[in-house]
Amino acid sequence: MTIKQIYTGCLSQGAYYIESNGEVAIIDPLREVHFYLERAQIDKAKIKYIFETHFHADFVSGHVTLAKKTGAPIVFGPNATPTFDALIAQDGQEFKVGNITIIAIHTPGHTMESTTYLLRDENGQDHAIFSGDTLFLGDVGRPDLAQKMGVLTEKDLAGFLFDSLREKIMPLPDSVIVYPAHGAGSACGKNMMKQTVDTLGNQKKMNYALRATMTKQEFIEEVTQGLLPPPQYFPLNVSMNKNGYEDSSEVLKRGTKGLSPEAFEAIANQTGAIILDVRHQDAFAKGHIPRAIFIGLDGGFAPWVGALIADIKQPLLLITESGQEQEAVTRLSRVGFDNTLGYLKGGFDAWKKTAREYDTVTSITAETYRQEQKENPSPVFDVRKQNEFMSEHLENAINTPLGNINEHLNDFPENNTFYLHCAGGYRSMIAASILKNRGIHNLINIEGGFTALKQSGIKISEFVCPSTL
Numbered sequence: 422m423t424i425k426q427i428y429t430g431c432l433s434q435g436a437y438y439i440e441s442n443g444e445v446a447i448i449d450p451l452r453e454v455h456f457y458l459e460r461a462q463i464d465k466a467k468i469k470y471i472f473e474t475h476f477h478a479d480f481v482s483g484h485v486t487l488a489k490k491t492g493a494p495i496v497f498g499p500n501a502t503p504t505f506d507a508l509i510a511q512d513g514q515e516f517k518v519g520n521i522t523i524i525a526i527h528t529p530g531h532t533m534e535s536t537t538y539l540l541r542d543e544n545g546q547d548h549a550i551f552s553g554d555t556l557f558l559g560d561v562g563r564p565d566l567a568q569k570m571g572v573l574t575e576k577d578l579a580g581f582l583f584d585s586l587r588e589k590i591m592p593l594p595d596s597v598i599v600y601p602a603h604g605a606g607s608a609c610g611k612n613m614m615k616q617t618v619d620t621l622g623n624q625k626k627m628n629y630a631l632r633a634t635m636t637k638q639e640f641i642e643e644v645t646q647g648l649l650p651p652p653q654y655f656p657l658n659v660s661m662n663k664n665g666y667e668d669s670s671e672v673l674k675r676g677t678k679g680l681s682p683e684a685f686e687a688i689a690n691q692t693g694a695i696i697l698d699v700r701h702q703d704a705f706a707k708g709h710i711p712r713a714i715f716i717g718l719d720g721g722f723a724p725w726v727g728a729l730i731a732d733i734k735q736p737l738l739l740i741t742e743s744g745q746e747q748e749a750v751t752r753l754s755r756v757g758f759d760n761t762l763g764y765l766k767g768g769f770d771a772w773k774k775t776a777r778e779y780d781t782v783t784s785i786t787a788e789t790y791r792q793e794q795k796e797n798p799s800p801v802f803d804v805r806k807q808n809e810f811m812s813e814h815l816e817n818a819i820n821t822p823l824g825n826i827n828e829h830l831n832d833f834p835e836n837n838t839f840y841l842h843c844a845g846g847y848r849s850m851i852a853a854s855i856l857k858n859r860g861i862h863n864l865i866n867i868e869g870g871f872t873a874l875k876q877s878g879i880k881i882s883e884f885v886c887p888s889t890l
Contacts, residue, residue: 422521422542423464424549426600427456428617431723431752432480433606435617437551439540441519444469447493448538448551449602450483452669452755457487468493469518472525474553474602475535476501476662478566478655479609479724481757485665498536499527504664510536521548526589528555530582531562531609533573537590539597549598550621555582556590557601559614561630565648566609566655575648579641591631595622608652608724649824652724653731658757661733669754676739676750676761682775685738685765694736694762697726699749700769701742702850706782706866710740710772713780715854718745720847723756728824729855733757739764782853784866787873790840794879801840802833804852805871809844813883815874823848826855833861842867842874 425438429451437448438460445461445468461468468491471484475498484495485505495507496516510516510525520543528537531554542548554562564578599621605613612629625631630644680688689696696713698705699722705715716725718741727733737760741749746764753761765771773779785793793799803810803818810820821829823843833839833856841856841864843849853866867874875881 422519424540424600425460426617427451428604429755430606431721432755433604433613434480435600435602435604436483437600439518439521439523440464440466441521441543443467444519446470446472446516446518446523447487448472448600449474449477449553450487452481452483452486453751454483454487454490457483458490467491470494470496470516470523472496472523472538472551473501473662474498474537474551474555475532476503476567476659477554477602478651478659479603479607479727480755481658481661481666483669484662486668489668496525498525498534500529501534502663526550528552528582528585528589530564530578530580530585531555532567533578533581535562535585539593547594547597549600550590550593551600551602552590553602554609555585556599556624556628557603557610557613558599558616558619558624559628560610560612561586561628561644562609563611563648563651564644566651566659575645576641579644580637582644583637583640586631590621591625593621595620595625597621599624606721606724608649608655611647611649652728652824654727654733654756657733658727661757666757667759669751672754672759672761673747673750676737676753676763677746678763679746679766680738680763681766682772682777685763685772686777688762689738692736692762694738695730696738696740697730697749698740698769698854699745700740702846704742704769705850705854706784708769708773708779708781709854710769711778711780712858713740713854714858715850717847717850718749718752722749723752725823725851726753726758727756729826729851730758734760737761740769741765743768780857782850782857782866783864784868786868787877787879790865790867790874791877791879799838799840800834801842801867802852803871804841804843804848809871813881814871815842816880816882821852823852826852830856830859830861834863835861836863838863838865840865840867843870845870845872 512527522541524539538551565575804823
């Protein structure tokens, strides 16, 4: 038996390849399915089943494409209602894969169709669970993503999740290995560990949601407390996972079409496409196409695109470094942004060579900022998350989290200069690009962000009460 976790850092997502005696099961596959096909070919094995733990909200799964290429059935748990052919398992239904058995355990709560898959080894021993978004390491799945208005509330779903964990998961042996669908960085939970594999026994000891003495009401209150609004693209990804989607190879073919500056500009004007610049933030600051939005590939690219652009049907045009076009289109497609119309051939340099207009972002070092504030204090906006800001921040800083920046546009001065910073420089450059896109140009970005500011010796405030924000 072989279990391979295929972890995709930009999505904080774990897919699984399980092989036994020439047969393979895939759990929650990534949208590009070539890895699974190539690995099965190397193993001289046949993909027998494609298991989905639920309708994912934060990424587009590869189940539909993989089923078309292999003929393997897609398996969902009870309550799932996909519009394509699928096997809807009953609670406790067993599936043989070589010498092992995979058992569907219905664990509603994160969503009503959420299902955990228990793997029993060749000796009939409970070996591992593939828990999807039901159980994470250090946390459990948020119960607010699958509400049906007027039917179920997040507290209702949290109650179902409590029962699922206590009745279906916690009675399993402590030695069982937990393979979750996500790790730290995913918006599907709020307190996940950086590790991606653990034992159930250890989770029972340290996961707050698995406390043996916890009452159902305590669980509901703690699990629903402090949940940030889910990104707007989540329901759109659920729809794609439920109803099907275009083959990613077609998306890639369309999105990696090289365009001359003339064609690029014409398409942008004709379609209203967003020009998405995915280079490093320093390159963007030195020069970019006017009104382009910066979201660099080096950071949390796909989730930020989803959070800030939101509409997966929005036409996109790309500015990339040479050779990064395919990676950018692929990562966009993972979160359902399939409407990429091409990229600027020759990159930003090709644009400049035609003497077309371009823009820049004024950036200064933390030390320069410290000196300027002594001489001429100006507003400074911190675009980190609220919890980061609450922990410590610059005195007199104003918290305008990047994820909600469109709600704060009226907070920024219309004419007077102001400063922007985040933790390290990535998010503040995104914020700068959005503000400039909206016609707000009187900004200065602080290079290196809060990390550099602290090192400069500037005064810091700590532990702010949320009521003062």
